[in-house]
Amino acid sequence: MMTEWPLWEVFIRSSHGLAHKHVGSLRAVDAEMALGNARDVYTRRNEGMSIWVVKAADIVASQPGDKDALFDPARSKVYRHPTFYNLPNGVKHM
């Protein structure tokens, strides 16, 4: 009767961070428990300000086999990269 709890992926935005970062996964029966568990497992040492949990089953990942088709076309075209601009000193996080 006992079936395994679903897997959840946990994303945390740290106190000084701009974006949520994937930190790991855990098991929980629903979103509420997943948030509680994420708080206990991943934020005990003040790591975070905000937590996202999402069912692992809801994540669609790119296939390793598609790597060339997805990423190679950009690699040889330097004009796609914004490397020709000088950033003012005041601009951070870029």
Place this chain on the structure above:
Amino acid sequence: MALFEYLLRLGDNTLVLGQQLGALTGHGPVLEEDIATANIALDLIGQARLWLSLAAEVEGAGRDEDTLAFLRDERAFRNLLLVEQPNGDFADTMARQFLFDAWHNELLTALCASTEPRIAAIAAKSLKEARYHLSHSSAWIVRLGDGTAYSRDRIQRALGRLWSFTGEMFEADAVDLELAATGVACDPRGLRAAWQGTVGAVLAKATLPVPADAWMRSGGRRGEHSEHMGYLLAEMQHIPRSFPGARW
């Protein structure tokens, strides 16, 4: 001294419950719950340290938090009988935690308004942790209550077993009344209605009946403990008593 006595009660509740939960580390039903229990244990030990340090300071007899925690005998402990009850199975642990958390939240909320600023400060810090403890234990009461027939039976029995320890939380003695009169403490009797409200709402959500009030046990706050307390202290105090002043 009433204030010293009162601070011991606060410190001993959190110390004994923290010790109990600490014993579960590595034994949780799942990894996530194991870590949650350890977190709650650490929160409670942290609170115990604050209360007992203040108690030692108020007493002014050269004792400190360690002396109070590790060198007092059973009869000198002032915790509620509820917190010294054995961990039992997961339902027993969660029932004990829930009944305590619901009370602890009301108590700390009241103590945030204490006229003794150090009590108000510790209460405010502790309340943030206690809120999380209550949401955690409430969630488990609901899950166990409306889970399988087996889990429902276990949690219902656990609540029934522990119910006779809840009356003590709302008893007022001379210490409470003296300190409540000056606004340093709160009258425990005033916490009952809110506690019943919280417990009733969660049990309703868990589809569990509220256990009937019957004979209530009491005595922890006078140093008259249940048979479990001696074993708990023997384990907790063994090292500091065997190796006085040991450090690592």
